Amino acid sequence: MADATMGSAPVSDAPERLTTVDGKPLKAALMAAEAKARRRAFFLVLPLLAFVLVTFVAPIGQMLHRSVHNPGFTEHTDLSDGTQTEIMVNLRAWFDANPPGTEPDEAAYAALTADFVVLRELRAQGAVGTRINYEAPGTRSLFTKTARRAERLEAPFKEAILDVDEDWADPKLWQVMRDASSAYTINFYLAAVDLEKNETGEIVSVNENRQVYVLLFQRTLILSLLITFLTFMLGFPIAHLLATLPLKYSNILMIFVLLPFWTSLLVRTTSWIVLLQSQGVVNDTLVASGLVADESRIQMIYNQTGTIVAMTHILLPFMVLPLYSVMRPINPSYVRAARSLGATSWTAFRRIYFPQTVPGIGAGALLVFILAVGYYITPALVGGSDGQLISNLIAFHMTRSLNWSLAAALAALLLFGVLILYWLYDRLVGIDNLKLG
Amino acid sequence: MKKTLIMTTALLGTAFAANAQEVTVMSWGGAYTKSQVEAYHKPFTAEMGITVNSVDADNPATPIKAQVEAGNVTVDVADVEYSDAVRLCDEGLLVELDHSMLPDAPDGTPAAEDFIEGALTDCAVANIVWSTVMAYNTENNENAPDSIDDFFNLADFPGKRGLRKNAKANLEMALMADGVPADEVYAMLETDEGVDKAFAKLDTIKDEVVWWEAGAQPPQLLADGEVVMSTAYNGRIFNAAVGEGQPFEIVWDGQILDFDLFVIPQGAPNMEEAKKFIAFATDTQRLADQASWISYGPARQSSGALVGLYSDGKTEMAPHMPTAEANLENALVNNFEFWADRDTELNERFNAWLAQ
Numbered sequence: 001m002a003d004a005t006m007g008s009a010p011v012s013d014a015p016e017r018l019t020t021v022d023g024k025p026l027k028a029a030l031m032a033a034e035a036k037a038r039r040r041a042f043f044l045v046l047p048l049l050a051f052v053l054v055t056f057v058a059p060i061g062q063m064l065h066r067s068v069h070n071p072g073f074t075e076h077t078d079l080s081d082g083t084q085t086e087i088m089v090n091l092r093a094w095f096d097a098n099p100p101g102t103e104p105d106e107a108a109y110a111a112l113t114a115d116f117v118v119l120r121e122l123r124a125q126g127a128v129g130t131r132i133n134y135e136a137p138g139t140r141s142l143f144t145k146t147a148r149r150a151e152r153l154e155a156p157f158k159e160a161i162l163d164v165d166e167d168w169a170d171p172k173l174w175q176v177m178r179d180a181s182s183a184y185t186i187n188f189y190l191a192a193v194d195l196e197k198n199e200t201g202e203i204v205s206v207n208e209n210r211q212v213y214v215l216l217f218q219r220t221l222i223l224s225l226l227i228t229f230l231t232f233m234l235g236f237p238i239a240h241l242l243a244t245l246p247l248k249y250s251n252i253l254m255i256f257v258l259l260p261f262w263t264s265l266l267v268r269t270t271s272w273i274v275l276l277q278s279q280g281v282v283n284d285t286l287v288a289s290g291l292v293a294d295e296s297r298i299q300m301i302y303n304q305t306g307t308i309v310a311m312t313h314i315l316l317p318f319m320v321l322p323l324y325s326v327m328r329p330i331n332p333s334y335v336r337a338a339r340s341l342g343a344t345s346w347t348a349f350r351r352i353y354f355p356q357t358v359p360g361i362g363a364g365a366l367l368v369f370i371l372a373v374g375y376y377i378t379p380a381l382v383g384g385s386d387g388q389l390i391s392n393l394i395a396f397h398m399t400r401s402l403n404w405s406l407a408a409a410l411a412a413l414l415l416f417g418v419l420i421l422y423w424l425y426d427r428l429v430g431i432d433n434l435k436l437g
Numbered sequence: 438m439k440k441t442l443i444m445t446t447a448l449l450g451t452a453f454a455a456n457a458q459e460v461t462v463m464s465w466g467g468a469y470t471k472s473q474v475e476a477y478h479k480p481f482t483a484e485m486g487i488t489v490n491s492v493d494a495d496n497p498a499t500p501i502k503a504q505v506e507a508g509n510v511t512v513d514v515a516d517v518e519y520s521d522a523v524r525l526c527d528e529g530l531l532v533e534l535d536h537s538m539l540p541d542a543p544d545g546t547p548a549a550e551d552f553i554e555g556a557l558t559d560c561a562v563a564n565i566v567w568s569t570v571m572a573y574n575t576e577n578n579e580n581a582p583d584s585i586d587d588f589f590n591l592a593d594f595p596g597k598r599g600l601r602k603n604a605k606a607n608l609e610m611a612l613m614a615d616g617v618p619a620d621e622v623y624a625m626l627e628t629d630e631g632v633d634k635a636f637a638k639l640d641t642i643k644d645e646v647v648w649w650e651a652g653a654q655p656p657q658l659l660a661d662g663e664v665v666m667s668t669a670y671n672g673r674i675f676n677a678a679v680g681e682g683q684p685f686e687i688v689w690d691g692q693i694l695d696f697d698l699f700v701i702p703q704g705a706p707n708m709e710e711a712k713k714f715i716a717f718a719t720d721t722q723r724l725a726d727q728a729s730w731i732s733y734g735p736a737r738q739s740s741g742a743l744v745g746l747y748s749d750g751k752t753e754m755a756p757h758m759p760t761a762e763a764n765l766e767n768a769l770v771n772n773f774e775f776w777a778d779r780d781t782e783l784n785e786r787f788n789a790w791l792a793q
Contacts (some may be wrong), residue, residue: 079505079529079703126527137782141774144527208637212789219792278597279662302647363638384648385791393788399499401781 067188067408070433072131073180076124090114092181104174109157116150119143134403135187135196136176142167171199190410193217213393213410217417220389223308224372230312231319231368232361239360241321243330255325261317269378272310276301276382302384307432310382315371319364326360362429366422373418390414443484456782460710461486463500464516466493467653468676473516475731475748477718480726485717487710495563498525501702505530510704513711516564519696519773520780526560527777532701533559538712540720542739555770556736561698562719563736565727568692568768569606570761572674573666574659575684585691585767588666589614589642599658599667602648604787605776606668606693609769611638613691619769626775636790647792671759675732679752690763695771696736734760 018026076087090111098108117127129143146164153160161168175197179187190196190203194211200206205211238257242250260268275281278297286292299305330353338348376391381390390410397407425431462478464470470493478489492512494500497697504510517525517721525531536557539548551555556563571588575581580593587594588610600607612622615638625631647664648653654668666736671687678685699715701708717723724735725743732754735741744754755761759768 008498076529080532084509123527123529127529130524130528133778133781137785138779140778195548210785212785212792215792277661277663331702380650385643385646388792396784396788399496400501401784402502403781 020411052131054264058300060341063404063408064412066405067412068186068403069184070131070180070188071179072127074183076119076122076127078122083163085117085118085122085124087122087128088115088177088181089118091177095178095181100175100178104158106156106158109161109168110155110159113150113153113157116147116153119151120147131180132173132176134406135191136170136173139167139173139176142173175201188405189413192409192413213390216388216390216393220373220414221417223304223311223389224369227308227311227315227372228319228365228369230308231316232365234312235316235319235323235364236320236361239320239327242320242324243327244332252267257320260313265314265359265377266381267380268314269310272306272313273301273382276306276309301382302387304383304387306382306384307379307387307389310378311372311375314378315368318367318371322363322367323360325359326363328355358429362425366425369421370418373414441634447600449740451469458486458707458710459490460513460707460714461490461492461511462514462516462714463492463494463497463513465497465652466485468731469672469733472720472727472733475730476727477714477723481714481717485713487713488713496521498522501700502524502530505702508704510702510706512702513705513707514714515700515702516697517561517700519563519698519771520776522561522698522700523773524777525700526558530703531560532703532705534701534712534715536562538716540716542721542737544739546739551737551739553736553738555773556696556698561700562715563696563698564719564724565697565733566694566736566758566760567697567733568646568671568694569601569610569668570671570674570759571610571666571688571690572655572659572669572671572685573688574610574662575686577659577662578666581686582666582688583690584616584688585610588668588691589638591642591645594665596645596665597663598646599641599649599655599664599669600646601668602650602744602791604783605780606771607639607787608632608635608783609693609771610668610691611635613767614638619691619767622769623772625777627778632786635727636786639790645748656683656685659683671757672731674735675757679747679749679757689759690767691769692759692764692767693771694759696773697733699716728754728758732759733759740776 020026020029073088074086074092076085077083078085091108094108094111109345116125119128125143125147126140131138132143132341133140138207144166146161146168149164153164167173179185179197179201187197191206192213193205194214195203196206212393242253242257244288246252273280277283278299278301280301283292283297287297292298334352334356338352339345343351373389374391375389376395379387379389380392380395383389391414394407394410397403397410462473465472471492472489477562478491481487482489496518497515498517501512501515501517502525504512522531526533536549538559539552539562541547542551551760552563553566560611572654573580573582578594578598582588582590582594588598608626609622612625613619615634617625625636643764647658647667648753649658652670652673653662658664659667659669660677660683671692674685674687677683678687682686690788694712699719701711701715705711719736721739722743724737725740725745727733728735728740728744729746730748732747735744741755741760744758748751756763758764
């Protein structure tokens with residue numbers, strides 16, 4: 001396209017324009033023809049584009065939105081007919097009229113009571129309670145309990161509500177409700193890094209016995225780097241061997257790399273359980289050979305060791321295959337030339353062979369690392385207590401606690417982390433240096 | 438002529454559509470779904486002419502929430518745990534059920550009185566009572582443990598323990614083993630000191646625990662000798678012991694009883710059939726029939742007397758039920774309200790405790 005325009009530029013400056021047979025200017029005719037080709041090309045990729053948009057971009061966008069948007073305290077959707085109703089209107093008005101930190105007065109409790117009557121009619125108290133319970137644990141029952149008695153509550157409302165449960169006086173609860181009265185919030189991101197807002201709205205660390213996410217992010221990063229390094233150490237010699245052997249042998253050896261690759265993930269993980277468990281093959285062999293006493297069998301599974309061993313094995317092909325594809329075309333005469341010019345075998349390897357494999361190492365390391373960061377099944381099965389990764393907690397919030405906003409915030413942080421590492425990689429190594437096959 | 442043809446076709450069409458009634462039931466898979474297919478689905482289709490599609494999920498409560506919120510519901514009936522049934526109902530995700538649709542017991546006792554206390558809620562009808570129990574492999578224990586205290590007694594019963602990887606049931610068992618009477622457990626867990634105490638008790642065995650998640654894991658861990666004792670769902674241990682001849686024993690002391698309940702998600706495509714299914718499946722005879730496929734107790738009192746033999750044709754089911762008199766000496770009924778409120782909080786604390 002660019003070439004065509006430039007080529008025709010000097011011509012179009014001339015007073016006599018070049019035209020096609022039917023009298024159109026050549027430039028316009030060319031543009032029209034090219035636009036047609038572009039349209040055709042676009043229609044060809046349209047199915048893929050639609051597929052990516054529908055199955056990838058839209059859900060991820062929706063999840064990211066969910067991590068900052070939770071209208072559980074402002075809006076109720078009747079799921080049988082889909083009507084949406086504004087809720088907690090009176091209390092939100094009171095919050096707007098009074099600055100943060102105001103002691104809830106009779107007017108506040110009256111507003112709360114009026115809102116509870118509405119909640120009761122809509123059967124929305126459970127959803128509202130669940131929303132507040134995310135940030136003020138143990139308060140869900142306050143909402144269901146109070147809603148049940150909402151119609152019988154009479155002035156003075158402060159006394160009446162505190163009579164239902166004195167926990168309503170907790171300033172932390174009021175702070176959470178004030179925060180939740182705006183559907184957009186960063187609190188889920190705070191929770192995802194072990195922070196919360198206290199009763200005066202300051203950001204503080206959560207209680208020590210609930211801190212877990214930062215620790216798990218760190219552990220995920222460290223274990224993923226370690227696993228990437230281990231797959232490199234194990235995969236490099238294998239790939240080198242495969243690349244240098246004659247084809248008839250290397251193809252047979254290749255089967256040994258591919259066979260586990262084709263085997264189900266669950267089968268490979270459970271095979272490691274069979275091998276490594278305390279009554280397993282490895283321990284039995286050690287005990288039989290007298291290296292280890294029967295009562296002091298080594299614990300190699302259901303802990304971090306199990307996660308590292310199983311994940312290294314499972315991710316190994318993702319390192320070997322890119323390395324192999326890069327090593328195969330390396331011309332052996334370069335190394336021979338270096339040797340003939342007096343380099344030791346180590347120098348020849350370090351200065352000549354190794355630099356040519358860097359694109360494969362980059363691709364393999366990036367593949368293994370990114371897969372390891374999001375790994376979930378294997379750590380869940382063999383990780384025990386200290387071999388869990390952040391993805392296990394994301395799964396926990398998706399499927400068990402059903403706190404999707406927090407799961408989305410954790411996943412978003414993980415995504416940003418990977419993007420930053422990708423950017424760093426691009427700066428340090430260069431993404432053009434990547435060769436996947 | 439042509440008009441008649443169209444008319445008859447249309448009539449046939451509606452008649453055909455009416456015949457092709459169906460209902461989709463979502464449950465937990467494995468031996469449990471099998472027991473439901475045998476006891477509920479097959480007779481339901483035979484009697485009502487309504488096809489039952491059986492689908493499985495790890496925990497049906499999760500796909501239900503997703504389907505209802507997305508407005509694309511494909512499931513008509515789901516089998517969920519008690520605290521989930523209460524929570525989903527409170528969030529307006531379930532259809533409220535009229536208990537008068539449930540058939541009376543054969544002796545005329547109204548359904549509302551026939552069901553065990555707590556088995557009927559606004560949106561759910563219970564079908565079984567199951568329990569979390571402690572079980573051991575007789576081949577790997579020199580002394581037979583006989584109480585929940587022994588689970589935490591590493592001096593007299595050395596070896597690994599299997600525990601489910603969540604807070605529910607573990608905290609209660611820890612407190613019971615610490616000497617808290619069953620009826621004070623939840624009052625104690627309401628306080629921070631009580632929770633601290635439960636975690637402190639779990640700390641004493643933390644290094645010796647193998648954590649499990651799927652119900653099929655504990656029998657496997659026990660059979661492999663990977664753990665000497667484990668908590669487990671009683672039906673899984675029963676099926677491994679009686680069905681497969683494994684040397685497993687259940688210690689009923691400190692068992693924690695829970696319900697599984699049928700619910701209908703908002704927007705279920707076959708609402709009427711779903712209600713018919715629930716009424717049919719939870720009648721006295723069906724609940725008793727299910728107990729011959731897995732050792733979970735029926736949720737109706739009148740079913741108890743009808744519970745017969747296991748599907749092997751010789752094992753008497755009654756003594757294996759969590760609700761059998763002898764098994765209830767020191768039993769705790771799971772407090773669904775407590776867990777509906779505190780599940781998130783305590784599991785976060787549990788996850789942090791586990792990771793540290």
